[in-house]
Amino acid sequence: MLNAACFTPAVLDRILAFLAALFLPSTAGNVETARDAAAALLASYDIRTDRQLRLAALAIAFSFGALDSLSRAAEPEMPANQVLRLRGNASTLNRAAQQHEAKLEKLAAQPAAAQPDDPQDLPASSDTADLLDFLRAAPAEPQMSRQQRRFAERQAEKQRQREQEAARLDERVARRLAEKEAARLAAAPVPLHQPEAAFAQIA
Numbered sequence: 001m002l003n004a005a006c007f008t009p010a011v012l013d014r015i016l017a018f019l020a021a022l023f024l025p026s027t028a029g030n031v032e033t034a035r036d037a038a039a040a041l042l043a044s045y046d047i048r049t050d051r052q053l054r055l056a057a058l059a060i061a062f063s064f065g066a067l068d069s070l071s072r073a074a075e076p077e078m079p080a081n082q083v084l085r086l087r088g089n090a091s092t093l094n095r096a097a098q099q100h101e102a103k104l105e106k107l108a109a110q111p112a113a114a115q116p117d118d119p120q121d122l123p124a125s126s127d128t129a130d131l132l133d134f135l136r137a138a139p140a141e142p143q144m145s146r147q148q149r150r151f152a153e154r155q156a157e158k159q160r161q162r163e164q165e166a167a168r169l170d171e172r173v174a175r176r177l178a179e180k181e182a183a184r185l186a187a188a189p190v191p192l193h194q195p196e197a198a199f200a201q202i203a
Helices: 009-027 031-043 050-073 080-108 128-137 146-187 195-202
Strands: none
Touching (some): 009 050
16 A cells, blocks of 8 residues: 655645546546555555655556557557557657666665655656657756766776686686696596406306
């Protein structure tokens, strides 16, 4: 069950209202039942802060949006260009859902005091079109400068070289051990077969 005491009441109410629309078709338009369904789904994420609440809500909304796009793309009379567009939308929304779930997992490993604040915006609604507009309007991830890219590339190259050197060292050690074992076996005396002793034991 979702622990309402962990969240700001106004934030929780807004999130539940945002997600409830996803469940109205399956609850015969009953808003309270839809809100309960949204709360139950949010509780499955084991969230404790307003920021986690928002990320979980977006992950849920994007997942539903992806399913909606795929469902409409499967309609028999849908034109081919529309099918491709809907499938592209589904891919975009599914990727966004996975990214928000990954953020939630990362936050779970951090103390609440160390978690940075995110913008508290939400899409205008949980409709697929509004979800896509929200993603398109989101600020792009900061790009690395040329100097930062070069530094990252150098670090990656150094790491690759270290891994290659370690692999070569392991190969040399394994080869030397194999050579020593072969030399030991070659130097060991070969026991002669003594049939007389065998016959004596049988007798």
